[in-house]
Amino acid sequence: MRLSNYFLPVLKETPAEATIASHQYMLRAGMIRQSGAGIYSWLPLGLKVLRKIEAIVREELERAGAVELLMPTIQQAELWQESGRYEDYGKEMLRITDRHDREMLFGPTNEEMITDIFRSYVRSYKQLPLNLYHIQWKFRDEIRPRFGVMRGREFLMKDAYSFDADEESARKAYQKMFCAYLNTFDRLGLTAIPMKADTGPIGGDLSHEFIILADTGESAVFCDSALLDLPVPGPDFDFDGNLETELEKRTQYYAATEEMHDEAAFQEVPEERRLSARGIEVGHIFYFGDKYSKPMNAMVMDQNGKSVPVQMGSYGIGVSRLVGGIIEACHDDKGIIWPKSVAPFGVGIVGMKDKTGDVSKACEKAYETLTAAGLDPLYDDRDERPGVKFSTMELIGLPYMLVIGPKGLEKGIVELKDRATGEAVELSLDDALNKLTAE
Amino acid sequence: MRLSNYFLPVLKETPAEATIASHQYMLRAGMIRQSGAGIYSWLPLGLKVLRKIEAIVREELERAGAVELLMPTIQQAELWQESGRYEDYGKEMLRITDRHDREMLFGPTNEEMITDIFRSYVRSYKQLPLNLYHIQWKFRDEIRPRFGVMRGREFLMKDAYSFDADEESARKAYQKMFCAYLNTFDRLGLTAIPMKADTGPIGGDLSHEFIILADTGESAVFCDSALLDLPVPGPDFDFDGNLETELEKRTQYYAATEEMHDEAAFQEVPEERRLSARGIEVGHIFYFGDKYSKPMNAMVMDQNGKSVPVQMGSYGIGVSRLVGGIIEACHDDKGIIWPKSVAPFGVGIVGMKDKTGDVSKACEKAYETLTAAGLDPLYDDRDERPGVKFSTMELIGLPYMLVIGPKGLEKGIVELKDRATGEAVELSLDDALNKLTAE
Structure with missing residues (x-):
């Protein structure tokens, strides 16, 4: 969604x-x-x-x-x-x-x-x-x-x-x-x-x-x-x-x-x-x-x-x-912090603002891939500050948050955050998607 | 069921x-x-x-x-x-x-x-x-x-x-x-x-x-x-x-x-x-x-x-x-006569009485196969006369009825009946199951 x-x-x-x-x-x-x-x-x-x-x-x-x-x-x-x-x-x-x-x-x-x-x-x-x-x-x-x-x-x-x-x-x-x-x-x-x-x-x-x-x-x-x-x-x-x-x-x-x-x-x-x-x-x-x-x-x-x-x-x-x-x-x-079995969406996708459109493209790719895999992602595509998006995701408590920003993309990385443990790992978008869909 | x-x-x-x-x-x-x-x-x-x-x-x-x-x-x-x-x-x-x-x-x-x-x-x-x-x-x-x-x-x-x-x-x-x-x-x-x-x-x-x-x-x-x-x-x-x-x-x-x-x-x-x-x-x-x-x-x-x-x-x-x-x-x-999209079960299975237990075995096989294929069959396993079972199936209107009897089994055939057209075909149990699961 x-x-x-x-x-x-x-x-x-x-x-x-x-x-x-x-x-x-x-x-x-x-x-x-x-x-x-x-x-x-x-x-x-x-x-x-x-x-x-x-x-x-x-x-x-x-x-x-x-x-x-x-x-x-x-x-x-x-x-x-x-x-x-x-x-x-x-x-x-x-x-x-x-x-x-x-x-x-x-x-x-x-x-x-x-x-x-x-x-x-x-x-x-x-x-x-x-x-x-x-x-x-x-x-x-x-x-x-x-x-x-x-x-x-x-x-x-x-x-x-x-x-x-x-x-x-x-x-x-x-x-x-x-x-x-x-x-x-x-x-x-x-x-x-x-x-x-x-x-x-x-x-x-x-x-x-x-x-x-x-x-x-x-x-x-x-x-x-x-x-x-x-x-x-x-x-x-x-x-x-x-x-x-x-x-x-x-x-x-x-x-x-x-x-x-x-x-x-x-x-x-x-x-x-x-x-x-x-x-x-x-x-x-x-x-x-x-x-x-x-x-x-x-x-x-x-x-x-x-x-x-x-x-x-x-x-x-x-x-x-x-x-x-x-x-x-x-x-x-x-x-x-929803248990996975009852979480309203499987994962949240948060895109930071960017000028090139690369972030949106990467978010769209993540959204399509995760949807096709049945993970029912929630993609925050609103024109809002990152802080607002993060606090919304933390409040609604989806098991994972995938954060995609322009600086990371330049280095080829995104951030995948676990809501329950608070642990964040940096990895390539493909690796992040593979990790999520393998669950 | x-x-x-x-x-x-x-x-x-x-x-x-x-x-x-x-x-x-x-x-x-x-x-x-x-x-x-x-x-x-x-x-x-x-x-x-x-x-x-x-x-x-x-x-x-x-x-x-x-x-x-x-x-x-x-x-x-x-x-x-x-x-x-x-x-x-x-x-x-x-x-x-x-x-x-x-x-x-x-x-x-x-x-x-x-x-x-x-x-x-x-x-x-x-x-x-x-x-x-x-x-x-x-x-x-x-x-x-x-x-x-x-x-x-x-x-x-x-x-x-x-x-x-x-x-x-x-x-x-x-x-x-x-x-x-x-x-x-x-x-x-x-x-x-x-x-x-x-x-x-x-x-x-x-x-x-x-x-x-x-x-x-x-x-x-x-x-x-x-x-x-x-x-x-x-x-x-x-x-x-x-x-x-x-x-x-x-x-x-x-x-x-x-x-x-x-x-x-x-x-x-x-x-x-x-x-x-x-x-x-x-x-x-x-x-x-x-x-x-x-x-x-x-x-x-x-x-x-x-x-x-x-x-x-x-x-x-x-x-x-x-x-x-x-x-x-x-x-x-x-x-x-339910349209397939809303039929309460995909197919009914009716076994006639038999002395050898072959009919029950064939019914069980059909039930397991159709269940596994997601057809949600209703198996009439009651100890009732065939007439009672047939009229129940016709009343509740499932798209197909699979009838298995001792005489047919001896010849290697079962009957598959279409509720909407009334057409009945005789074929082997395997062919009947293939036909149903291929739908």
Whole structure:
């Protein structure tokens, strides 16, 4: 993309309302714009990152056998009256009345609706197991939305729902998602620690939150630091194999959020590994059995010909929140440092001013070559001072910056700078392009 | 995808509420499920088609220089009060009050919001032209939603907005979208006819609807049939070149919707080319100048240093409606016949029952080969009668069906059937796979 054809409204000043790094940088880098309390427009740069996260979440879920559908944002009140949550949910639910005075709501989550879809079509254990997910905008009318996309009101969430005929198989479904989540967060460049969690309004007896560590995290967390170094299951993991072992590797170590914290147990962790920190919840998984299927009468015939309520779990990932979460984990005082897997562009090209036109020619060559190689470069072709271009590139945090100037070109060299390490190397344009395309 | 791992809840009976082919087939093929009046869940098969349409719309817009962002579904009433449309819009606008009693609404369209984004960042003609688009769920509280996704309440729309410093450039922006739309619909397997249209509540002095012909269309349309045979601009079209000529190729022929129909002018069309039919609106483009920029004070400095209201146009495509529109144009009495570009899977594999296991082995080989070739096959591995499998495949309308049976295998042959032509050829499995992967 040529910057002159793009829409990247970078701000010089940090808006006063933003108090944490991710919120500040997302506003300054022209990634989002607030349109109401806790409601944001995703400007082109922000949307690109959001879509990359979404794609990784999707791939890892499908690897674990989940199937995608898409439920609407607007739901009927009747379904929530069936489960008993319509009154319970309180003021966080955005309630809506249509022109015919029907009670509706903007979905904050979808347990009821997916249970309704399930019971309409599935009758037998032979059609199970099933894991259905969607990635859709939700709305929770937070009393005090804050921290930008980290605690917004309209937010993008991936929610998956598993259906099984018996508890043993349902626990396997839970374990599959546990492993898929480890892979997902790892690919996003994050170290996420699963922590035993309270089941809250979703209900059930088994639940883990996936937490990333960041000073600005909303909750205090306590864990064994050994958890930070465990390898994830990885792309070749067999989701039909031994899931239990993969879980036990982690659950053997202490890890709990504030609500579930047991100080005595924590004290048993060797002191040098006792980690007390702040964390950001980026995923949450629940096994809740028949909590929804029973009141909503979602029954299946089991292997013995008996009609039983289907066993369910639900699995959430805060997709839009992750954009902020990744920035909280990956930034310095100049701006964002994107992990390569979610960087909005693969490399930035900055041309210095020149009189001969040689710099433009070299930039064009770099742009064409890198585009053809699928690196999706962002070429700053604006008529701006080098300082402005450099600070824009550092702010938006692309993995590499290729700097081409007239003096260097005379000597046959360009500069290739690594955003994460800050290292700059001088080399010929061809070598720089080869290095980038070989990645 | 193996059907045993998928969620494809095909219905045997046609639901009584569905009166047109697309609605009937979308329900029967397990593409959608109604969750409320005019509100649908997109089941896996339906979502795949929706995403393919979305991807084509996106590609063709970006080829014409548009840049994607994403605005939220929920908007603040204040913006609509600024433009004067808050009261005008009437009961089709879904009005919402949040917990703090703030007036909000579920966006039915985004002229106001995009104008607000524009005025926050853009000050000079140097930053123009600009065309920003998003693909987002909208809500219009239709008094009588009907025909499935053709006239739903929650629907997916692509809306683009162009910004230019003067009228000449703004009309070019309009022409670019006109050409991009021709390419888009062509790639979707549709013949869309641009027709001069009334500007309605959007306003402005120039507008075209893009209409596809179908007996179930909601509006009567009148045109010169010469329009049906005109080639589209195509993938190599130069969007910076002569746009005018491309438009005139079409506007020289008579074409109008009922509201704009001029019977006298129509009578001048040679009788054999005088086409009076029913049509479905799949796109609508508007040039409306400063209708929003003036009241909302979206000003830019022009080349003469004068502050002027920015010239705007808006450009919609009904993405979810197109799923229905394509089916209306492409079906027979057995089911859907997807154009290849939007087919949910490239080919279906049907194995007949056998005792030796040879059929399963051959099916597996076909499945692996076609998957590796990127054809995204759907393998019906269920334990069902051949008749059930055939009728499912015909209903869901994949371009090809590969039928593998024990008798054929003994003779070394399989059957490859073309859904559109109904033609079946017998050939060896390897030849069938080569034929498919060579496409």
